[in-house]
Amino acid sequence: xxxxxxxxxxxxxxxxxxxxxxxxxxxxxxxxxxxxxxxxxxxxxxxxxxxxxxxxxxxxxxxxxxxxxxxxxxxxxxxxxxxxxxxxxxxxxxxxxxxxxxxxxxxxxxxxxxxxxxxxxxxxxxxxxxxxxxxxxxxxxxxxxxxxxxxxxxxxxxxxxxxxxxxxxxxxxxxxxxxxxxxxxxxxxxxxxxxxxxxxxxxxxxxxxxxxxxxxxxxxxxxxxxxxxxxxxxxxxxxxxxxxxxxxxxxxxxxxxxxxxxxxxxxxxxxxxxxxxxxxxxxxxxxxxxxxxxxxxxxxxxxxxxxxxxxxxxxxxxxxxxxxxxxxx
Amino acid sequence: xxxxxxxxxxxxxxxxxxxxxxxxxxxxxxxxxxxxxxxxxxxxxxxxxxxxxxxxxxxxxxxxxxxxxxxxxxxxxxxxxxxxxxxxxxxxxxxxxxxxxxxxxxxxxxxxxxxxxxxxxxxxxxxxxxxxxxxxxxxxxxxxxxxxxxxxxxxxxxxxxxxxxxxxxxxxxxxxxxxxxxxxxxxxxxxxxxxxxxxxxxxxxxxxxxxxxxxxxxxxxxxxxxxxxxxxxxxxxxxxxxxxxxxxxxxxxxxxxxxxxxxxxxxxxxxxxxxxxxxxxxxxxxxxxxxxxxxxxxxxxxxxxxxxxxxxxxxxxxxxxxxxxxxxxxxxxxxxxxxxxxxxxxx
Numbered sequence: 289x290x291x292x293x294x295x296x297x298x299x300x301x302x303x304x305x306x307x308x309x310x311x312x313x314x315x316x317x318x319x320x321x322x323x324x325x326x327x328x329x330x331x332x333x334x335x336x337x338x339x340x341x342x343x344x345x346x347x348x349x350x351x352x353x354x355x356x357x358x359x360x361x362x363x364x365x366x367x368x369x370x371x372x373x374x375x376x377x378x379x380x381x382x383x384x385x386x387x388x389x390x391x392x393x394x395x396x397x398x399x400x401x402x403x404x405x406x407x408x409x410x411x412x413x414x415x416x417x418x419x420x421x422x423x424x425x426x427x428x429x430x431x432x433x434x435x436x437x438x439x440x441x442x443x444x445x446x447x448x449x450x451x452x453x454x455x456x457x458x459x460x461x462x463x464x465x466x467x468x469x470x471x472x473x474x475x476x477x478x479x480x481x482x483x484x485x486x487x488x489x490x491x492x493x494x495x496x497x498x499x500x501x502x503x504x505x506x507x508x509x510x511x512x513x514x515x516x517x518x519x520x521x522x523x524x525x526x527x528x529x530x531x532x533x534x535x536x537x538x539x540x541x542x543x544x545x546x547x548x549x550x551x552x553x554x555x556x557x558x559x560x561x562x563x564x565x566x567x568x569x570x571x572x573x574x575x576x577x578x579x580x581x582x583x584x585x586x587x588x589x590x591x592x593x594x595x596x597x598x599x600x601x602x603x604x605x606x607x608x609x610x611x612x613x614x615x616x617x
Numbered sequence: 618x619x620x621x622x623x624x625x626x627x628x629x630x631x632x633x634x635x636x637x638x639x640x641x642x643x644x645x646x647x648x649x650x651x652x653x654x655x656x657x658x659x660x661x662x663x664x665x666x667x668x669x670x671x672x673x674x675x676x677x678x679x680x681x682x683x684x685x686x687x688x689x690x691x692x693x694x695x696x697x698x699x700x701x702x703x704x705x706x707x708x709x710x711x712x713x714x715x716x717x718x719x720x721x722x723x724x725x726x727x728x729x730x731x732x733x734x735x736x737x738x739x740x741x742x743x744x745x746x747x748x749x750x751x752x753x754x755x756x757x758x759x760x761x762x763x764x765x766x767x768x769x770x771x772x773x774x775x776x777x778x779x780x781x782x783x784x785x786x787x788x789x790x791x792x793x794x795x796x797x798x799x800x801x802x803x804x805x806x807x808x809x810x811x812x813x814x815x816x817x818x819x820x821x822x823x824x825x826x827x828x829x830x831x832x833x834x835x836x837x838x839x840x841x842x843x844x845x846x847x848x849x850x851x852x853x854x855x856x857x858x859x860x861x862x863x864x865x866x867x868x869x870x871x872x873x874x875x876x877x878x879x880x881x882x883x884x885x886x887x888x889x890x891x892x893x894x895x896x897x898x899x900x901x902x903x904x905x906x907x908x909x910x911x912x913x914x915x916x917x918x919x920x921x922x923x924x925x926x927x928x929x930x931x932x933x934x935x936x937x938x939x940x941x942x943x944x945x946x947x948x949x950x951x952x953x954x955x956x957x958x959x960x961x962x963x964x
C-alpha cells in the first residue's frame with residue numbers, strides 16, 4: 289500500500305516537471321516581461337539592470353532550476369499586473385473556486401448518480417426518457433449559455449437569486465467562505481448549477497450505461513436466482529460494480545471543474561482563480577498564468593492519486609494484485 | 618396423455634412430484650413476429666430425483682430452467698401452460714412472491730463459475746446474504762453456517778477461506794461455492810444449468826460427484842441441464858431429450874441411452890463415440906437444428922428424420938407411449954402403423 293502510493297508519487301514527478309517546463313517557457317516566449325515592467329520611458333542602463341535583477345541573463349537551466357526551487361516553496365514572483373506576490377493572489381482566490389467546484393461536484397454526484405441508476409433500471413419509463421432528453425441539453429448547450437439563461441430566468445425575471453459575485457463572505461483565517469451567510473449560499477446556487485450541469489449529465493449517462501452493462505452479467509442474474517431483494521441486487525451488487533469507471537470519470541471531471549471554472553466564473557463575475565487567470569491572460573501577466581498552470585497540474589495529479597486509492601478500496605481484485613506486487617500473499 | 622412414464626417410475630414417493638411442468642410455452646416477441654422458444658414442454662420431477670435435460674445448443678434446455686426459476690430474459694415470456702411447485706402454480710406469481718421462492722425453494726446453479734459470483738464481495742458475505750434473505754438467523758449463526766456449507770462442498774480450510782474473494786479461488790472451487798450458494802437456504806429443487814461445462818474435465822467429475830452426493834444427502838431434486846451425455850448417464854435418474862423447443866423423448870436414463878425410441882435421440886446416441894471399441898466412422902444427423910424462426914410445420918425434426926412419412930409434415934406429434942419411454946414421434950401412434958408398418962418392425 290505504502291509502496292503503491294510512493295510509486296504513484298514518483299510517477300507524478302516527471303508530469304509536474306513537464307508542466308513546469310511549459311510554464312517556465314512562457315516567461316521566455318510569451319511577451320517580454322522586461323518591456324512590460326519598464327513601461328514607456330526607460331534608459332538602456334535601467335533595462336540592463338532589470339534583466340540582471342530578474343536573472344534573465346543567466347543560462348536556461350540555471351533559470352529553470354531557480355524557477356523550480358521557488359515553485360516548490362510556493363514562490364512564483366510578483367504579478368506584473370497587480371505588483372503583488374502571485375502566491376498571495378492565488379491563496380486569496382482559491383477558496384472561491386474550491387467552494388464553487390465542491391458544490392458543483394456535489395450536485396453532479398448526488399443528482400447524477402441516482403438519475404443514472406433510475407434510468408438504468410427503468411429505461412423505458414417516461415421519466416427516464418425525460419432525464420435522457422434533459423441530459424442531451426446539458427451535454428450540448430455550452431456552459432456560458434446555460435449561465436446566461438439561468439441569470440435571465442432566476443435573477444432578471446424572477447429576481448430570486450443574485451446574478452454575480454459571491455455575496456457576503458466570512459473570513460476563517462486565510463480562508464474566506466460563502467457557506468456561512470445567507471447571501472453567500474444564495475450566490476452559490478446559480479454558478480454551481482451552471483458548472484455542475486455538464487458533469488451531472490455526463491455522470492448520469494455513464495452510470496446508466498454501466499448499470500445496463502452490469503445488470504446483464506451472470507452474477508446479477510445469479511443474485512436474483514438466489515432470491516435477493518431488488519434493493520440488494522440493484523444497490524448492493526449492481527451499483528457497486530459500476531463504481532470503478534464512475535470514480536475514474538468523476539475524478540477527472542472534478543479536476544476539470546476546478547480547472548475550467550473559468551467560463552462560469554467569468555459569466556458570474558465569481559472572484560475565483562479562473563477569473564484571475566482570464567484577467568491575467570488579458571494583461572499577459574505571466575507569473576500568474578504560470579502559477580495557475582502548475583497549480584492545476586498539481587490538482588489533477590492529486591486527484592488521480594486519490595482515484596487510484598479509491599479503486600483499491602472498491603475492488604478486491606486490484607487489492608490482491610497490489611499485494612502481490614509487494615511480495616505478500 | 619400417458620402419465621405413468623411422464624412421472625417417475627423408479628422412485629416411490631408419498632406426495633406428488635415436487636415440480637410439474639405442464640404444456641409450457643415460451644415466446645419471444647420480435648420485430649419480425651413472435652418466436653416460439655418452447656412449445657408444449659411437459660415433465661415432472663419427483664422429490665429426490667435427478668432429471669437430466671439434454672439437447673443441442675438452442676434446443677431450449679436452459680430456457681426451460683430459466684422459465685422455472687422465473688427469470689426469463691425479457692422480452693421472453695411464458696405464453697401458455699403451467700409450472701407447479703409442490704402442487705402450487707408458480708408461473709404466474711408476482712415478482713416479489715417469486716423472489717421469495719427463488720433461493721429458498723428452488724436453488725439455481727449457473728454455467729460459468731468465473732462470472733457467477735460477484736467479484737466485490739467475499740464468498741462468506743454472499744453466503745450469509747443469501748441465507749439471511751430467506752432464513753431468520755443472526756449474523757453469527759449465518760457465518761457459522763456459511764463456514765459449514767463451505768466445508769460441506771469440500772473447500773479446504775473453510776474457516777479462513779470464508780473471508781476470501783471469488784478471484785482467490787480456482788474455477789472448480791468457485792463452482793463449489795456456487796453450489797453452496799444454491800443449497801444454503803435448503804431448497805428442495807435445484808435447477809443446474811450446465812454446471813460442469815466451463816470446467817476442466819478432471820474437475821467435472823468431482824463437481825458431479827459432489828452434486829450427486831449433496832442431492833442424495835439433502836433429498837434435493839435436481840433438473841440437470843447439460844449437453845454432456847456422460848454426465849447424464851452418470852447422474853440422472855431420468856432424461857429428457859429436447860429438440861427445437863420441444864421434448865423429443867423422456868424416460869428412464871438407461872432406456873433412453875441404450876434403446877432410444879425417437880429418431881432424434883437415436884441419432885444423438887449414435888453420435889457418441891463408444892469407449893469399448895474402435896469405430897472408423899461416427900454417425901451424425903444430417904443437417905442442422907432449425908432456427909426458431911424456421912421450425913418446420915408438423916414435427917420439428919421432419920426435415921432431418923430418416924423415418925419421415927407424410928403425417929410428420931402436417932401434424933405435430935404429442936408425447937406418445939413407446940413401451941419404455943415417451944416420445945413425440947408419430948411412429949409410436951398405433952394409428953400410424955398402417956402407413957408405415959415396415960418402419961416399426963425395423964425397431
